[in-house]
Amino acid sequence: MSFTNPIIEAGLSGLTDLFADRAVTPVEVFKSYQSRIDGLDGALGCYVAQDTAAAEQAAHESAERWARGAALSMIDGAPIAVKANIAVAGLPWHAGIGAFRDRIAEDDAPVVAQLRAAGAVILGLVNMHEGAFGALTDNPWFGRTQNPWKHGYSAGGSSGGSAAAVSAGLCAAALGSDTLGSVRIPSGFTGVFGHKPTQGLISTGDVIPMSWTLDHVGTHGRSADDCARLLAAACGAEAELASEIARPSPLESLIDAPMAVLRLDGFPCDDAQKAALAAAVAKARRLGFEVEEVALDGYDFQEAVRLGVIISGAESMADHAAMLAQNPDGFSAEFRRNMAFGGEQTAAVLAGAYRDLAGLAESARAALGAYQGLLLPTTPCAAYSFEAGQSPDVAFYTTLGNVVGLPATAFPMGLSGDELPLSVQALAWDDETSLGLARALAEPVGAPPNYRG
Template sequence: MAFSNPVVEAGVAGLAALFRERAVTPSEAVEVYLSRIERLNPRLNAFLAVDAEGARAAALASGARWAAGRPLSPIDGVPIGIKANIASVGLPLHAGIDAYRDQVADHDAVCVARLKAAGAVILGVLNMHEGALGATTDNPAFGRCQNPHWSGFTPGGSSGGSGAAAAAGLCAAALGTDTMGSVRIPSGYCGIFGLKPGRGRVSTEGVIPLSWTLDNVGPHARSAEDCRLVFEAMAEGAAALSAEGRPWAALDFSGQVRVDPRVVWAFEDRLQAARDLGLAVETLRLDDYDFGAVRRLGLLISEVEGHVVHEARLAERPEGFSRAFADGLAWGARQPAPRLAKAYRELETTAARLRARLSGYAGLLSPTTPQFAFVFDDPVPVNQADFTAMANVAGMPAAAFPSGLTGGMDGGLPLSVQVMAWTEADALDLAQTLARPVFTPPDFAG
């Protein structure tokens, strides 16, 4: 199923063609998205703040550039939403935490400044899991963000608003942050593409961090090409060398991670599709990698560093933090120095060991998550980030891409596969090659 509106259906890459052909102006595109936000966001609660005036002004300026034949980039005039922990001048900057509710950004995050320099239009601020410490986006201060495929189900997190808004066509693309999977998990649960760039490839300056060690900024979008265009507008530094020509590794996780059979089926189906295309795919088992232990290691580092980030505001406004979030940060504050030293050493050695095991491959394919979106009131699976955390630890790029629906082509909830690679381009290229169609949430197709 596709969107009935050609502006929304165009995504990011298609809008440039529409603008160039003068079939649509950036101002008209912005009005389409603002109208959809007004009509559909009350059901999703993905956008928490909309800057209609700023978006219209930016679109008008973009339209003048396209009319003169001098666009700033392929994303000039493209409407984008940003997660609530990423600074954009004049917009709320609260990271989903009630204690920061009234904080307004007085400068742009570097990634946002780069998008604006490329002509992108910032629509507003998106819902997220409180403080980015969690993967449901059931936010006690700003409300639940719904999965656009099924109301009452989580969109994932912590960038749940970003994944939901991009999937439902409330923006052409969205920015999220990813500490142990927070771009890829919601992209997977919402049936779209999500990219975690390699460490240091997109600046996190101007982002309220959870963990400065593990955080990354990345895009959510409805195609790999759309992710690529947004990423390239933000990217810094030189890309790693491509491992083109090497075989791909397919993760054998049996006996290590409990995975829903439908997730396994979709993963194996995409592996067979890769082999049918003539790609070399070899099974790889990581017996020396303890998925649960690495996830807990990342959580420890996140809660320790998160406490440092929020220590002053915790003292000033303790009532502005939920009990669960405050307890997590307090646990981090109690960790003794020797344990922290060992944690950072273990993180470094695990990263080196994982990169060494993957050195002979173009990259690693795995499910994005062991499960798919679940009902908010169900117990939260502790292993949601078992596969996604690998890329954060290793510092490697990773992309999530849709691999089908739980009910087959007839419906259900989205399923997703992850590809880790040495370069963002390699990850996105394979994601585009192997992805099943992005299934538009029926209630948002119009």
Template sequence: MTLDPYNAFVEHAPDAPTSSGSLTSITIGVKANIAVAGLHWTAGMALFRDRIASEDAEVVARLRAAGASITGILNMEEAALGAKTDNPWFGATHNPHRMGHTPGGSSGGSGAAVAAKLCDAALGTDTMGSIRIPAAYCGIYGFKPGPERVSQHGLELAEPGFDAIGPLARSLDLLEKVARVISEFGEAPAALGCATLADLGAVECEPAVLEGFGAARSAIGEIAHVTLPHPLSRVRYAGFIRTVRFMATHFADADPALLSDHLRRLIAYGPRRAEADWAEDQRVLAETADAVRAIVADHGTLLLPTAPQTAFAHCTTAPANQADFTCLANVAGLPALALPAGFSADGLPVGVQLIGATGSEVALFARARALDAALAAYRPPTLAKEPVP
């Protein structure tokens, strides 16, 4: 049953008293691959359609202890593999800035619910950009912690080495409040300065994305131009192979009828990969991780577009390069923050992201706050509705 105009929620939580804390009176929706006691824990899959979580994920327990009200379960890409949120079992989620368009994925329900004011904040998960891409497409803020800075207890994993649970919100202040509750925050100083990739790594970007990125680059001022040892498309593909190799093992005993044809095709890439090619994939990932960490250590932050394009219609094929920029933070195991950077001529949001150093989360948010003040690019969608009672 559709619970809102955008099909962001797939299940609402019953009213429950909350504790008193930093998040008192804040409503938070939770992506369907994160356990909420007593509610369905499906990961967007028919395979888990009848699974009820017996206990809260650690991040959910922390939110409750801080006074937040958990409002329900949010739609997502099947098994968190993809960046569209057109789920074959639970339906498509629509972008509040344009019906019929993707909110991004795999945390599409999280992005749509926050942008549409159906909840104050939401939890998503990010394997290669699945928090930050919905933040960009929906014109809001998203934070991916470093994977070792947030618990994976109660998360249906897509790839353990990449996965991180993180928040989405309509302001940096609330984003930081939620992030501090669920993840470790470090106050180590970051190196002064900022870097970006020379020629944006040759990734083809829409004009509106380049314009938003240009505004961010101008706001930051002096910026270093750096290079990586491998093309971003190669890094993204290596990350995809690592993810589907894990999934092939994880779902090896699953009834094929309970996995969509699309998901089965994607997972099949893992076992088919020749060992020599897989060894090369691992080399690409390792060398890229070292290079990105070195850039952040030397320059403090790495500024990039979030996604190369604005939200596209559900009836079109998803662009292959959606995660070319976002995959770097997951490969390197670093925190990353996405924020609005403007709009296309036809009114769709674009975003930029800052990748920072683990242990310097306070500095990362401070730099994001300064950039956000300069850009002043957040704008609610005209289609957004009032919160569901």
């Protein structure tokens, strides 16, 4: 990586050694991050709420634990950012929706409670696309999150603040949420790793839903290991599984079944992202993987997005029904239109959508059965400018992971000709494998040039 400050360069996984070696303390780490937030975030637009006193207090407590050799976990003392749809006690809980901007969370969401129990320092809440319903993070109530690689360009979404904060070194790692791609898309746009776990692995309790049938909480990090460690802490209840995930598996253990790469004929994908996928496949073959092209004929990518958007709209509208009636102007016109596209269909259409999406999932799972994983683009293109606006096909490749409920990790694969990060996804049958593939195949892009210092 390439942050000049070794504390920032350490990411999440590197902090453990620094703490254990007493090279730095969690308080120094907190202060380093907070100083970057104070200096850089005004222009970047990641954080929407902080309780710095509470964070500093948590850092002090962590320092005390490290000092007496009683760290709670491998993420004890690590400064973590949390997406604004996840409840953090004492901070606003609004999912980027104006109507909820003054609501304060009384309790931590279960996933936040897990992180605190592991000793994490919660830095604050980060920006997102309103209601998670989009991939631009140009929020009408909380402002734009810029792409650290190029201001004026989107960090993607809906977890745009989470990914940008990781990319720019404004947190060690971050929680996001992913309904049709909302962790992986912004991770791809900002050159970081984004992991959508197996459905249900991380609790979605007290996460304002976009779609309670498709929502997943996921992790953003500057390495696959960082994503894995945060995931392991976030699903703490499943301790054994967590240790599996956090312990990097040797590459050889992955090379025991053929891997698939998606055939892109006729699919939306620009040349740069095609080249990134080809580079990942070439690297996989060099490492000893057998890679076969598959078409997933029974899975209609376009239709899956359409059905996912209908379901998300209906569930979002059902979730927000009371507030929509009470304060419709607390939702932007765009967000209301997006919800209405699903929510105002007939009930029979929605019933058919659930049924048909389940059918597509079954087809996809059957077609993937012979493979240990699938490589496919994260998005059809690299980050778009705010001026150009969101690509209509942005969730074309990510929706698959939500529909089948399998883990998928977006990983960086170099830069485009205009210095924007490219990204590839690895989808697999278990979290350890998708993270392991990301670890083995990624071509990290380092820190965004203007954020290295």
